[in-house]
Amino acid sequence: MVRIRVLVVDDHRIFAESLAAALAAEPDVDVSAAGSGPAALRCLERAAGENRRYDVLLVDADLGGRPPGGRPAAPGRQGGEEGPADGISLLPGVRSAHPGVRIVVLAERDDPRRAAAALQAGACGWVAKDCSLSRLLTVVRGVLREETHLPPALLTGVLRELTATRRHRTESERLVESLTPREREVLRCMVAGLGRKAVAEHLFLSPHTVRTHMQNVLGKLGVHSTLAAVALARRAGVGPVDLVR
Template identity: 85%
Template structure:
């Protein structure tokens, strides 16, 4: 077993270097040190498993990046569902830019980040309790499995090897709840997409600026419009989306998959100049 924490990874193999053995590289990510080390030690006892451990989301990302640079990519990530939670007596996760609303890398955010950065890595979420909503969020983020922390080692190994065959693993008791959550989320997203599709191209551009956090004056400067015109567009966006605030419009836009406007120079991006009477 080796440990990757705060920039000091020790990536090595300690078991079975036989060329005929197909080895699985696993990274355990949990901020409960005793649990992480115990699980890593148990997995390391398997002849075909190489395992490392990281104590936070940022440490895990550094470990993944370093392993990829060395040509020793991990195959499976085991992520604590409650990673970054404020547990008494535990050191909090390190704040980073791409975390949740509190600036922390929680388990599901880490899953999404890994899917984007290293899509070949399979992720499995380890949870202390069954939660259909969070399990559905994990699957939507790119996880291949959701298992209980207190499951048997043989069950966990079955899941690890299964996700490498592109299988998805969920506890049977969660299936109905997860399917219900996914169906509701799909319906909600479809309705959000329909509302966004009703916007004009200019209104969609204004919405993307709103998603990027730009205020009315910044949007006006970016799109070469008057503040009055931008105000009119914003009012039209809120009306067509059926919401009453910028925050609600941004939330709906994100559900519909609308990304933020790029915050680089805007010159040359607008084909038609609009007057304040538009």
């Protein structure tokens, strides 16, 4: 029998332990639990080093976050470790370091925008935390067959979000293409978080020249701040400059 190795990542201890116990009752499922993003990454690294990699990650969408209203997390949620802002922000790092792992996001509520963000970050599924065990197992087995699973009620909203994101990305790419090669280098330095003086040192330019380039970049991109320029650059797929020489 081929066994499925599942890692539950949820900082609500009672929920995580209950879900893990329910999954462990299945004859073909081996399950572990992690209470935070950093703990999950350690589990993945340790398992990979021992050649017993996980197949599926079940990640709480609100991992490490606060409940509605900004109140402190309820008792039973583990703290003390600095991790991602939420479960979705954990996904890119997992996909980069462990591309063979399938990720399913567990959510307390349907949210087309966050579900679309999860898919773009590498998730294969979005499932309600109160769904039945049989439904969850269907999704777990489905993503291992390269399927993508979303609640039917979310499909239209998610497609709309993905279409809008693609439209914004296309516009951002067009604006970035209007930059000169030197202006693109400056933009990549901005994406890396370098200030004017650091950009000048990295590109062997005078601070005055860098200031002029930065002003040109903001003008051509149609934005009024470095933060806005960096956000647009990231939408266009512009990465940070390599600072290692």
